[in-house]
Amino acid sequence: MNKPNLPRRDFLKLTLDSLLAFGGLLGIAGLIRFLSYKTEPPQPTEFDLGLAENYALDSKTVLPQVPAVLIHNDSGFTALSLICTHLGCTVKVQPAGFACPCHGSQFNSNGYPVKGPATVSLKKLRVEHTSDGKLTLYMK
Amino acid sequence: MKSPLSNSPKALPSQSGMARGLFFVCLGAMFILAGWWAYGTVKTATSPQATPTMAPAAPASNAARLARPVLSSPQNPTQLDQGALVYWGVCMACHGDRGQGLTNEWRAVYGEDQNCWTSKCHTANHPPDGFIIPRDNLAHAVAGAGNLTNYTTAQQLYDYIVVTMPWWKPGSLTPDRAWAVTAYILKLNKSLPQGVVLNASDASAIPVHQLVAASQNDQAGEIVLAALLLLVASVMILQTISKRKAVVAVSGQAIPQTEPAAPRSRPNFLLHLHPPTIPAAQARWSYTLGTGGLAIFLFLVLLVTGILEMFYYIPQPDQATISIQTIARLVPYGGLIRNLHYWGAQALVLVLFIHVLRISWTGAYKKPRRFNYLLGLALLVLTLALDFTGYILRWDQGTSWALVVGTNLIKTIPGLGNQLYEFMVGGVQLGSAALIRFYSWHTFGLTLAMLAGVIWHIFRIRRDGGIAVPPAALRRSEERISRVELVRREMLLMTGAAILLVLLSIFWPAPITPPLTNTSVDLTNARAPWFFLWVQQLLKFGNPFLLGIVVPLVILAILVLIPYVFPKPADSELGRWFPKGGRMVQILIAILTLLLIGLTIWAILPGPG
Numbered sequence: 001m002n003k004p005n006l007p008r009r010d011f012l013k014l015t016l017d018s019l020l021a022f023g024g025l026l027g028i029a030g031l032i033r034f035l036s037y038k039t040e041p042p043q044p045t046e047f048d049l050g051l052a053e054n055y056a057l058d059s060k061t062v063l064p065q066v067p068a069v070l071i072h073n074d075s076g077f078t079a080l081s082l083i084c085t086h087l088g089c090t091v092k093v094q095p096a097g098f099a100c101p102c103h104g105s106q107f108n109s110n111g112y113p114v115k116g117p118a119t120v121s122l123k124k125l126r127v128e129h130t131s132d133g134k135l136t137l138y139m140k
Numbered sequence: 141m142k143s144p145l146s147n148s149p150k151a152l153p154s155q156s157g158m159a160r161g162l163f164f165v166c167l168g169a170m171f172i173l174a175g176w177w178a179y180g181t182v183k184t185a186t187s188p189q190a191t192p193t194m195a196p197a198a199p200a201s202n203a204a205r206l207a208r209p210v211l212s213s214p215q216n217p218t219q220l221d222q223g224a225l226v227y228w229g230v231c232m233a234c235h236g237d238r239g240q241g242l243t244n245e246w247r248a249v250y251g252e253d254q255n256c257w258t259s260k261c262h263t264a265n266h267p268p269d270g271f272i273i274p275r276d277n278l279a280h281a282v283a284g285a286g287n288l289t290n291y292t293t294a295q296q297l298y299d300y301i302v303v304t305m306p307w308w309k310p311g312s313l314t315p316d317r318a319w320a321v322t323a324y325i326l327k328l329n330k331s332l333p334q335g336v337v338l339n340a341s342d343a344s345a346i347p348v349h350q351l352v353a354a355s356q357n358d359q360a361g362e363i364v365l366a367a368l369l370l371l372v373a374s375v376m377i378l379q380t381i382s383k384r385k386a387v388v389a390v391s392g393q394a395i396p397q398t399e400p401a402a403p404r405s406r407p408n409f410l411l412h413l414h415p416p417t418i419p420a421a422q423a424r425w426s427y428t429l430g431t432g433g434l435a436i437f438l439f440l441v442l443l444v445t446g447i448l449e450m451f452y453y454i455p456q457p458d459q460a461t462i463s464i465q466t467i468a469r470l471v472p473y474g475g476l477i478r479n480l481h482y483w484g485a486q487a488l489v490l491v492l493f494i495h496v497l498r499i500s501w502t503g504a505y506k507k508p509r510r511f512n513y514l515l516g517l518a519l520l521v522l523t524l525a526l527d528f529t530g531y532i533l534r535w536d537q538g539t540s541w542a543l544v545v546g547t548n549l550i551k552t553i554p555g556l557g558n559q560l561y562e563f564m565v566g567g568v569q570l571g572s573a574a575l576i577r578f579y580s581w582h583t584f585g586l587t588l589a590m591l592a593g594v595i596w597h598i599f600r601i602r603r604d605g606g607i608a609v610p611p612a613a614l615r616r617s618e619e620r621i622s623r624v625e626l627v628r629r630e631m632l633l634m635t636g637a638a639i640l641l642v643l644l645s646i647f648w649p650a651p652i653t654p655p656l657t658n659t660s661v662d663l664t665n666a667r668a669p670w671f672f673l674w675v676q677q678l679l680k681f682g683n684p685f686l687l688g689i690v691v692p693l694v695i696l697a698i699l700v701l702i703p704y705v706f707p708k709p710a711d712s713e714l715g716r717w718f719p720k721g722g723r724m725v726q727i728l729i730a731i732l733t734l735l736l737i738g739l740t741i742w743a744i745l746p747g748p749g
Contacts, residue, residue, distance in 0.1 A: 034451075035451060037452075037472055
């Protein structure tokens with residue numbers, strides 16, 4: 001009755017199966033790492049807008065590379081993101097505000113949603129006016 | 141007396157449950173260890189590379205920002221150390237301590253004069269007194285996102301620097317110093333792969349604009365893979381030598397099976413692909429050499445690794461080589477994947493060559509296997525076409541001559557030549573159209589045909605009664621082996637092949653040379669891929685159409701005609717090497733083999749002139 005409790009053949013099969021399972025797991029982990037490499041550089045988080053004097057008072061300038069609109073009024077420089085808060089289309093600048101071409105959301109000139117489906121205001125972006133007269137737009 | 145119950149593997153006593161539990165605890169510990177180890181590797185890989193620092197992080201005084209860089213190894217300066225010193229002494233005056241100042245694009249935007257003196261940014265003195273450091277985050281600097289847009293590769297950046305910099309004495313940087321400063325600028329841009337020493341040999345393949353988030357070192361993963369495969373192989377060998385009867389039947393009488401196949405009455409898919417039992421003579425290593433199974437395994441490896449490569453490969457002339465470099469250098473385990481693909485392809489040619497020798501020298505091509513023999517020849521041609529198209533996809537200087545010669549060879553076909561050439565190349569010259577065609581053929585057209593052919597080939601093996609052996613009545617031994625045993629042998633073979641592939645990948649990475657451009661022509665390396673060296677040698681003798689197209693076609697025609705024209709061995713002679721009845725074919729194949737090998741060696745030998 002002194003036979004081992006786990007017969008050798010079973011033990012070997014168990015070892016083989018677990019090695020294969022282990023290898024499979026490592027393989028999946030490797031695959032995830034392989035596929036998660038990013039070849040594109042990350043999006044810039046700040047944009048140099050050049051000299052402030054290029055943007056007249058009471059003007060709205062669309063910055064397509066951001067995309068955002070730069071608003072210059074009495075209170076200074078502000079910027080609104082042109083990315084619709086519903087599903088990310090670029091909204092169109094209209095005299096009264098902004099309109100999304102994809103699902104018909106409308107925002108007033110402050111970026112507040114006035115017609116659905118969007119329920120959240122357009123994102124306000126920080127604009128820095130430095131002492132040497134230049135503007136920098138920050139995405140965050 | 142043992143009770144039958146305790147002997148049965150199905151009913152294990154509770155103590156064995158404990159053993160199993162212990163086993164799984166050990167296994168769990170192994171997993172945790174592996175996870176910890178892998179995490180550690182990732183952490184080391186992502187931790188910043190030892191770099192000479194130009195200046196401590198802001199806020200810092202101007203004096204500190206202008207201080208001599210701290211070298212990472214002052215005794216034996218690395219290329220980056222030298223680059224930092226050159227940058228500090230030569231470049232920083234205009235380009236800023238963090239690479240933030242003055243470039244041609246910057247000047248175009250800001251209308252600045254050459255020296256930035258009129259705008260009073262700088263004075264004519266040298267640091268540390270004479271300069272106000274350019275403000276951070278200016279557009280179009282030498283470092284930072286969206287800069288250096290005129291340069292795609294490190295080579296281009298170097299070419300510009302070495303010719304035009306510094307402005308007061310262009311061309312005064314020695315190549316070493318220019319490479320060092322190029323490396324340093326790449327480092328500032330976070331695009332210098334870890335451990336890379338920039339030089340002319342691979343700078344064309346190092347992109348300027350590719351962020352190196354975590355520099356890759358696949359070796360640890362490769363070693364784990366090799367070790368794991370070794371473990372699997374040794375367990376399988378242990379299984380084979382542990383008490384087992386390979387032979388399950390003799391002369392029609394089944395012998396009691398010791399195989400633990402009982403719990404599963406129906407076979408799994410892998411087993412289902414094989415007949416329940418086959419004559420032992422069909423599975424002798426010394427007879428089959430395992431080349432058929434090996435070829436299928438290599439094809440599967442190529443399929444999987446090829447699909448993975450497609451996720452990163454860009455079939456455009458100016459991007460192809462760089463994207464391969466990205467796979468090889470930057471993508472986690474990309475180097476391993478690419479090397480496996482490369483070595484798998486090389487091995488497949490060799491294995492198929494031996495497979496053809498095996499089939500022809502054992503007379504296995506005779507009816508009813510004649511059709512499968514022809515199908516196999518088609519697969520061989522497909523493999524060579526796949527190897528050639530895959531080779532071309534590198535689109536680097538190493539492949540340029542093979543591409544030019546291979547396509548121009550088509551042109552020499554009388555009448556059809558030019559049309560075939562344009563069909564192959566997609567235009568009148570080699571460019572992006574040609575590359576996308578080679579890519580589509582390689583990754584889709586030929587691969588699809590190959591896949592269908594392989595499945596058909598395997599199906600025909602079974603349809604034709606398995607591997608060629610004499611009919612049952614003429615067989616010397618009636619022994620049969622079960623498919624469980626057959627599959628085990630196949631698995632052992634595949635594991636062994638996988639170990640070999642991984643080892644080859646670790647120690648001999650697949651080659652890549654600078655990208656192919658219209659101006660760069662490599663005159664030193666005009667050698668065909670090794671499996672076409674014999675054609676290259678033939679082409680040295682004269683008429684390209686005759687030697688480069690007709691001769692290979694004649695060889696193929698001879699192979700095709702073998703089962704039709706020449707005397708065939710008798711059925712009783714099958715299943716062993718060099719049957720008497722097939723002498724003529726054996727001699728013919730031997731001559732062809734010697735011819736091919738001889739020509740190949742001749743091509744490799746350094747010629748007299």
